[in-house]
Amino acid sequence: MNDNLGERIKRTVRRQSSCDEVRNLKSRRKRAGFNLVELMVVLAVVGILVALILPAVQSSRETARRLQCQSHLKQIGLAVHQYEASHRVFPAGWGWNGYLYRLLPYVEAGTTYQLITTAIEADRLDDEAAVLLARRPTIFACPSSSTPRDMKHVSNYAGNVGYGKRHEFDEQGELRNVSYNGIFSSLDRIDWDGPIGGVVTTAMVRDGLSNTAAISEIATEGSSSPYRLTYIIGDHLGMVNQMDRAAEECGSLRPGMEDHGNRGDHWLLGAELSTLYNHVATPNQNSCKLGSCVPCMVSSAASEHSGGVNLTFADGHVVFLTESVDRDVWRAIGTRNGNEVVTMPSF
Template identity: 30%
Template sequence: MIRFKRSQRGFTLVELLVVIAIIGVLVGLLLPAVQAAREAARRMQCSNNVKQIGLGLHNYHAAYNKLPMQSGGTHGGPVNNAKILSWLIPVLPFIEQQALYEQIANPLGTYPAMGPVPWDKGYDPWRTTVGSYRCPSDPTVGVPGETGLNNYSACIGDCFQTTHTGGVNADGTVGDQGAKQRLRGVFETRYFTGFRDILDGTSNTIMAGEIVTDAGRLEIIGQPKMNQRDPFFDNPQQCYVDNVDPQRPQFYKDASDTGAGDQRRGKRWADGRPMFTSVNTVRPPNKESCLWGGDGSDGSYTMASRHQGGCHVLFADGAVKFVTESIESGNQTKGNIPRTGSVPGQESPYGLWGALGTKDGNETKQLDQ
């Protein structure tokens, strides 16, 4: 009996190429979805960080009947911090960072309680990056030995003149009586505030918002332009006109007046000056920022993020909302309020965005969600 051996037929070259092509198409379709899912997860974690900070602020207020001071600390003695410590430091015990706060609040090595100036790299707490103060969507990595990074900043209102000191000298004396009426945000530099001061309602008033840690790539959402002087005080949009590349509107034309090292946005979490841990509601989210002088001066400090189209904002009632960069922001060519002689309670010239940044402007405008 003769048996015929059955032949085993394999794939042809054409069939293999077709299968490979189909797999390639599927991978091409799948990767963007995977990346989108990862960003959605990072964005949710970022929102949770903001929420945690909001809860920390509410618990701090419950304990002390006031909010932490922006630009507080010590003055005098051989070593002090020049009274420019950020609001993020006193919040630490209320976001499960008691150990780090204890290091700061007590003498550490040769440093006194509350530490030195926030750019002193010899002080270990200032070199620490707190995970809850970093947005996972921001890929900027800190340099070993440099000061810690930050992505969340306090809202100081809809003005920028004198907001770096609040008109208060480091020794506590008032140097500019007129500065107090310019401080229209939930946080007033070198003053304590509380929820009772938010006359427009906690659900209508921004308490803090996101910033981008500058990566030195001339992005307008990262590093402010320094030494812009009076032109942009009289016309906030002038900073954009003078500095932004019209061919690449997300970048500056050149690197002049953009600082170096840790003189960049979000590079010193412990520094209470606006460059590092403050925002205002003059320019809408993801626009450029401008300083009157150097890294310690007043200016327009814009909220920004690596999320598409806007940023997370913390309201005074603890709610976290995503505000788009297209939010109505009034007259962007109008001079900043103190330049024209502000009247307490006057309406913000910067529309809904400006109104949300003021706590007592008699503007109960709400953000539609």
């Protein structure tokens, strides 16, 4: 009797244990998924993390691109000094073949230089331009530029022609002589058939190589930058003593107004629409052609970096200069012989 009772108790306990296990298993199965509230909380947390991390990742990438851009400018600056060491002058800025063409042998692009030179001598440059422009060295383009990578006829790096200009006209009123006070042009004559004379020597940089801008950035054709355009304002603001008014009027223009086309459109050409800029207006400002006067320009440095532009000085050092730089300081570092006394920005 007692044995039977014991067996019944054991069976009852085993059944109870089995029931508990089934209930626990069902409970675990129920808890294995997310309910709607839990899912929404998880998604919200993930969204917050993405919102926090993504800007940091993008900022890190842009910082890397900006540093690579500075590396390009350092290499170009070194090439300028190698050219100067060989020729005892800085490369000429103006002409059908600008300073970037002259630097090709010094940026490991000697073959491209020979091909272009041969085309020039055989008067075939127009016919072969598309093929030759496509051979643009990588260091002639800024990694931060939104210009499509296959548009290799443009360059983001422009040589400084200074701030002040001197115009001389003949008896018929035709422009014959123009002088700039930057590094890459001191024009003695208007001559588009070959290198223009009056190039700059180291001795002519009386303000000091470390205080004189040499190369900066420009926004180019194909980019999303509003500063890629060159607007048109009247001939009435083409002289040196009118540059303040020209800069102000130029700065008031907006996309949709009359323009003269894009900048940086031909990296072989030496002109302010292509591979040259000036210090009339501070960085990341509009550029303008002053009526029919080709050398009369507000040709601003501009980039797609946030808040400023990279700038190579004539001694080869590179800085990132903010777009809020004082205009007088910007103009002072743009001249090679202005004898200005300025407080340099904290680079």
